Structure formats: C-alpha cells, structure tokens
Amino acid sequence: MAPMAVRSRTSRGPGRVRNYGPAYAGPAGIWLTVFFVAPLLVIVAYSFMAKGLYGGVEPRFSLEAYRSLANSVFLRVSMNTLGISLVTTVLAILIALPCGYYMARSNRKTLLLMLVIIPFWTNFLIRIYAWIAILGNNGFLNALLLRAGIVAAPVQFLYNQVAVTIVLVYTYLPYAILPLYSTIEKFDFSLLEAARDLGCTRRGAIFRVLLPNIRAGIITAVLFVFIPTFGAYAVPLLVGGKESYMLGNFVAEELTRTRNWPLASAISMVITLVTTLGLWLMFRLQGKAPQAKDPARSGGERRAP
Amino acid sequence: MLHFSPPFAIIPPVPSRPATIGGKRNELKGSDVSIEGVSKSFGTFTALRDVSMVIRKGEFYSLLGPSGCGKTTLLRIIAGFDDPDGGEVSLDGTSVLNLPPNERHVNTVFQNYALFPHLTVFENVAFPLRLKKTPNATVRSRVGDYLELVQLSSHAEKMPAQLSGGQKQRVAVARALINEPSVLLLDEPLSALDAKLRQHMLIELDAIHDKIGITFIYVTHDQQEALSVSDRIAVMNAGQVLQIGTPHEIYESPATGFVAAFIGETNMFEGTVESVEGTMVAVDVTGLGRILVTEDEPPAPGSKASVVVRPEKIRIDTERPAPAKRTDINFLEGSVDEPIYSGSSTKYYVRHQSGTMLKVIKQHANWSDEGPEIEWKDKVYLSWSADDAYLLGAS
Structure with missing residues (x-):
C-alpha cells in the first residue's frame, strides 16, 4: 500500500520517480509462488481427483474424497484435533502471559530472552524424545515418584492426550512468549499505577488495563500456537496414543499407508480452512481493538512521549 | 490563600457552573x-x-x-x-x-498523564466510577461536569492519542478529581x-x-x-x-x-564579619572590600558568613549615582563582561576590578527611565541597599 501512495503522489510532479517496489518484492514473490502457492494448488487439484490404483491420482474430476470425509472417524479425529489445539493454545497463553510480563519488567531481559530461545538450538525431534525420557515408564519422573514412595508401580504418563498436550504446550510456548513479551515490553507500566490510584485492585488493573492494551500481542500469540498445533504431526505420533490421533497423522497415514492421495489432500484442505478461519476471526478481533480505530496510532504501537 | 486572578482577555475563566463540584470559594476541604x-x-x-x-x-x-x-x-x-x-x-x-x-x-495526576490508551476521554474520566459500578445516568452527568470543569466537553469521544499535551493534562486532572x-x-x-x-x-x-x-x-x-x-x-x-x-x-x-x-538567581560572596552596629553588619569580602548587610540576628564579629544579594536588587548605572544621604548603600565599580538580552529585561555579568563576577538584572526602560543603553565593556557602577541583601552562616 505504501509504494502505491508514493507513486500516485510523485507521478503528478515533473521529476517523476520510478517505483521499484514490485521488483524488490520479486525474489520473495517467486520463492513463495514456486514453493508455497504452486504446491497448494496441486493439493487443491488432487483433492478433487479420483484415487489412483496404486497411490497417486487419476486425472479426472471427482468429489469422492470429500464425500468420504463424512464419516464418524474423520469427525472424531477432527474434534480431537480441535480440542487438543484449543486446550494447548489456552494453556500456552496462560503460561506465557505471566512469563512475558515478568520478562518485560525484569532488568535482565537479554538473559531471559536467551533462555526462551535456547531450546531452539536443539532439534525439535530430540526435544520430543527428551520428553519421552522424562515421562516414560522407566523415565525420570517415574523414577523420582518410585524412589519417593509416592507410587508403587510406574504411572503411564505417555501415549495419551495429556502427554500430547504437555509436549505441544512445551513446543509452542516460546512462540507465545515472544510476541507477548514484545507487546508487554512496550506497555507503559505507569498505567497500572494509575489504575490502582483510581481504585482498582491489583487484579482489576491487570484485567481492565493491561490485557486490553496488549490485545495485539495476545492475538498474535494465539495464532502462533493454534495454527501449528492444529496441523501437528510429530508430537502425537511420538508421544500420543490412539485417543490422541490428530488430523496431521490422518493425512500422513492416507498418504503413505492407505495411499489415498485425494483423501489426504482433502484433509489437508480442511486443516488449511480451519486455520484460515481462525486467522480471519483473530484479525476481526484485532480490527475491533480501539488502537486500530485511531488514525493517530495506526503507525504502530509506539506511544507519544 | 494566595490568589492569582487571571486577566480574562488572555485566559478563559473556569466556568462557574456545577454545584456538584467544589463549593464556595475559600471553603477549606480536603485533609491535613x-x-x-x-x-x-x-x-x-x-x-x-x-x-x-x-x-x-x-x-x-x-x-x-x-x-x-x-x-x-x-x-x-x-x-x-x-x-x-x-x-x-x-x-x-x-x-x-x-x-x-x-x-x-488520594488521587494522582501523573507526570506522563498515564491516560488509558484503549479508552476514550469520557471512559478515562469515568474509569473510577465504572469501578464502583455507578449507574450509567450518574456516570454521564458526573463525567460531563468534570469535563466541563477542565473545558473538554467537546472532546469526550476522542481517544487520548488524538489529544494535544495540554488536553491530555486536563483529562488527567478530571480523572483524578472525579473520585472527590x-x-x-x-x-x-x-x-x-x-x-x-x-x-x-x-x-x-x-x-x-x-x-x-x-x-x-x-x-x-x-x-x-x-x-x-x-x-x-x-x-x-x-x-x-x-x-x-x-x-x-x-x-x-x-x-x-x-x-x-535554587530559587532564582543570586550573588553570593564569602567573607568575615568585621563589625556589628545594631542590625547593621559590615562584612569584609575578599576582593570586594567592606559590604553592609542588615541582619536581625547579627553574627559575632570575626565569624565567617556569606553575603547574598539577588541580581534584580542591584542597580546598574553608567555614571556614579549621586552620593546619597543614606549610609546603607553599597557601591561597586566594574565593567560589563557580557550583557544577556532576554526581552523584558537584560542580565549583565559585571566584572569587578578584583575579578569577582556579579550578576545584575535590569528591567527595561519605560519613558520615565533615562540614561544611555549599557553595552559590552562599559564601565558601570553597581549599588544596592544593605536591606536587600542578607547573610548566611558559613557553610
């Protein structure tokens, strides 16, 4: 939008400035077209085709894939996925909020920020295996409980929805903490004192003043956690059981074992659709935030001194 | 109470309306x-x-x-x-x-105003009332009264970011006062x-x-x-x-x-008390010589003391003022080191022969005030009354 404005303003003048904006966006545009838009279109196309005999697709139009979605197994897995994603998102935000608040008020911000980022230095799969080592029957937690005499036999922590949720929350927590931290960091904490001064309790000040003002950060955090969780594959595969089967696993199974590519594509389409819906919903919420209504603040979150 | 009545041509008077706000003038409220x-x-x-x-x-x-x-x-x-x-x-x-x-x-008006950026001016002021779950009609009339007090009635629906600094300040005042x-x-x-x-x-x-x-x-x-x-x-x-x-x-x-x-500008000279006659103290100031100061509780001769005189209490002339009959006037000679013009007055840095620098502020002349303009390097005569100076104990 900005380059357009520049062009329309300058084109009237005598010393017309050529606008190279689109050219600058070129490399990224080509990259995204080749590796994102094109594959997506292939998936859309596959979902409307017939199943090939030995995998692959037969190039003719068919609604068979979408028709076969209308069964109780798919519905149950969908609900399961939605449930796990929502719970994970809520938990991650609830943990990330006080965390981000503390980080923003600390005078060792860089150190704390490093601590949040350090887990990314280790491979994602290795971190999941680390959780297996902690939660497994011969794992660290059970060993601790047994030695303390709290339980007589190892507790089955792994291979259920709880384990999947725990590991998902763990995995995506930094994605919730970082946007929350960055908005809370810009928050003017004297507003909390003003709220207290005007009669708010400590809790009241958080709910009436802090949360409304960091809304943009909360929305970003929700999206950053919900979207990847809804398409999760590795976590439910490694620490989940039958009950925690998610759509991502469904896709993988149709793709590799059942070899029903149109069905796998159709399920992918459902995942894309739901996450897009979530995105749209959140953007609408953000649009309702008072900041966005205000022209003086549309430039960003900066506050006049 | 010290009153400061504004000239109405320049400053709009605060509307004298709501009976709900305040009461009679000078009626003391609040707390010790x-x-x-x-x-x-x-x-x-x-x-x-x-x-x-x-x-x-x-x-x-x-x-x-x-x-x-x-x-x-x-x-x-x-x-x-x-x-x-x-x-x-x-x-x-x-x-x-x-x-x-x-x-x-107790309520506070904060240095940076601390207005809630997510609320309108009206809701900012209404904030304390909303906390107390005040009925809507009451909120409307009370907030209206206080916005009128700070002359912001027409800005009620604006967001704080749309206000100027002065307007934000008024919102902050109204918000701090609404809880009475x-x-x-x-x-x-x-x-x-x-x-x-x-x-x-x-x-x-x-x-x-x-x-x-x-x-x-x-x-x-x-x-x-x-x-x-x-x-x-x-x-x-x-x-x-x-x-x-x-x-x-x-x-x-x-x-x-x-x-x-800290309060205003000042000239301060350190010296030793030479003699005391009633309330008239003569201080021997290094470089300047004998300076007279009136002091109700004079210090003992021989003690250290500082003479303090405000720059605007010193008179500056290009010719030596006619020898007054008064005996309480201090005279010094010097040359203008630097005149600093600031509109309604000029501040002169005057160097005494001894090198001591004195600050003098002269109000600009009106028709009754004659004499040539004092300029850089002019030889000048400084004079002030012993009554206009005071003594501070040695620090």
Missing part, C-alpha cells in the same frame, strides 16, 4: 497530611532521610527541588506506590501506610508542556484548586511554577527538606545557600 520522619532508600541510594512536614487542609503545597531530591518518592509514598523504610504518613491524623493505593482518599479525593497529588504535571501552555495550565490548576478547595500537593523542579501558585513550598535537596515557607519567605529569606541559589 502529616509526614513524620519518613525515610526511604533504594539499594545504596538514600531517596529520603527523616523528612517531616505538615500540609494543612486545602493548601496548595509544593515540593520543590532538583531531580533526584526525593520529591517524587515522597509523593509516591503518600499515594501508596512505595512504602517508606521508616516514619509515618497520616491523613487527618489516621495512618494510611497500611492502605493500598486504591483505598487511600481529599488530597490531589500532582507529579510535575506541566513538565511535558511548552513554556506558554505551562503558564496557562498553571493558572487553570490554581483556579481549579480555588474551586474544589481540597489539598493539592504539587511536585516540581521549576521554582517559577512553585512560587506563582503555592501557598507554601518545601524546598528539598538530596532527600532532605531544607526550608518550608511561603513563596515570599523562600525567595526573600532563604535558609541556606542551596535554597538561595
């Missing part, structure tokens, strides 16, 4: 605030040491001092944002130290405004104070602000109260060299 032996340290830094003062009901009381002197810390302790390490703070004789900020009958506190704390409320607007807002604040009649405690580092509106001023430095008094007392008889230097 008593501070006894309050101390506060942050780590190794001592912000306040054994500070005591009594602020009377309805007073416009200023805490004046340079940044870091502890004035804001004291304000925050009264508001309840910080706890003192020792001492007592009470309102009308009842300690408030155990009350959280939201339960003290018995004490209003103002933390350098004008420091973010430009000079002209600051003067205007100061007069408005004073008018609001007259109207509401509650106790105002006003923190500032600007001596001009403090002098022009305060009933009394407490001058602070390095966590201690140096002097408490009316603006006149603080300016005309400062208790210490710091107060003298």
